[in-house]
Amino acid sequence: xxxxxxxxxxxxxxxxxxxxxxxxxxxxxxxxxxxxxxxxxxxxxxxxxxxxxxxxxxxxxxxxxxxxxxxxxxxxxxxxxxxxxxxxxxxxxxxxxxxxxxxxxxxxxxxxxxxxxxxxxxxxxxxxxxxxxxxxxxxxxxxxxxxxxxxxxxxxxxxxxxxxxxxxxxxxxxxxxxxxxxxxxxxxxxxxxxxxxxxxxxxxxxxxxxxxxxxxxxxxxxxxxxxxxxxxxxxxxxxxxxxxxxxxxxx
Numbered sequence: 001x002x003x004x005x006x007x008x009x010x011x012x013x014x015x016x017x018x019x020x021x022x023x024x025x026x027x028x029x030x031x032x033x034x035x036x037x038x039x040x041x042x043x044x045x046x047x048x049x050x051x052x053x054x055x056x057x058x059x060x061x062x063x064x065x066x067x068x069x070x071x072x073x074x075x076x077x078x079x080x081x082x083x084x085x086x087x088x089x090x091x092x093x094x095x096x097x098x099x100x101x102x103x104x105x106x107x108x109x110x111x112x113x114x115x116x117x118x119x120x121x122x123x124x125x126x127x128x129x130x131x132x133x134x135x136x137x138x139x140x141x142x143x144x145x146x147x148x149x150x151x152x153x154x155x156x157x158x159x160x161x162x163x164x165x166x167x168x169x170x171x172x173x174x175x176x177x178x179x180x181x182x183x184x185x186x187x188x189x190x191x192x193x194x195x196x197x198x199x200x201x202x203x204x205x206x207x208x209x210x211x212x213x214x215x216x217x218x219x220x221x222x223x224x225x226x227x228x229x230x231x232x233x234x235x236x237x238x239x240x241x242x243x244x245x246x247x248x249x250x251x
Contacts (some may be wrong), residue, residue: 016144068164
C-alpha cells in the first residue's frame with residue numbers, strides 16, 4: 001500500500017460515487033510478499049474482480065480452472081491439462097449459436113505475454129504497481145469517465161462486448177482505457193455488473209492523469225447539470241432566459 005494509491009482510490013470513489021471500490025489487477029511472475037492465494041472456487045474469472053473489492057489475493061491458472069475463456073484472455077501459464085478441451089468446447093458452443101465466429105476469435109484481446117499470476121485487490125491498499133484498474137460505473141458516471149479518458153488518451157474509449165475479461169488485456173496491451181458492456185456470462189456471475197452498469201478498464205501507468213481529469217469533469221458535470229436543470233425549469237415556467245441570465249441564476 002502507498003499513500004498515492006490510497007489517494008487515487010479515494011479520488012475515484014468520490015468523483016464517481018462508486019458503489020464498489022476501484023479494483024487493481026497486476027500480472028506477475030512471482031507472488032508478492034505477504035499476499036495470500038485465493039481460497040475456494042469460482043465459476044468464472046470475472047468473479048475475482050468483485051471479490052477483490054474486499055481483499056487482496058493472488059491467483060494462478062488453477063484458480064481460473066472453470067473459466068477457459070478467462071485463462072485464454074489472461075494468458076495464464078501452467079494451465080490445467082483440460083484447458084484446450086474446455087476452451088474448444090466453449091468456443092464450439094458459442095460458434096454454434098453464431099455468438100462468436102471462427103474468424104472473430106483471433107480478434108479477442110489477450111495479454112501480450114504469458115504470466116504466472118494475476119493479483120487482485122482494492123486499489124487503495126494494493127501492494128504492487130497495478131497494471132489495470134477496474135471501475136464499475138453507471139451511465140451517468142460513465143459520461144464523466146468517457147469525457148475524462150478521451151482528454152487523456154486523445155480518443156474515444158472503445159465500447160467492447162463479449163467477453164468482458166477482454167477489456168483487461170485491451171487496456172494492458174494498448175496502454176489506453178477501455179469500456180466493456182460486459183457479456184452475458186459476467187452479468188450472470190457478477191452482482192456488481194447490473195443492467196445499468198458498465199465496466200471500465202484503465203491502464204495503471206496513466207492513473208494519475210485519469211484521476212485528475214475525472215475530478216475535473218465530475219465537478220464540471222455537477223455544475224452544468226444544475227445549470228441545465230434550472231434553465232429547463234425557467235423555460236417550462238414561461239421564461240425565455242439568455243445564457244447570461246441562467247449563469248447569474250446559477251451563481
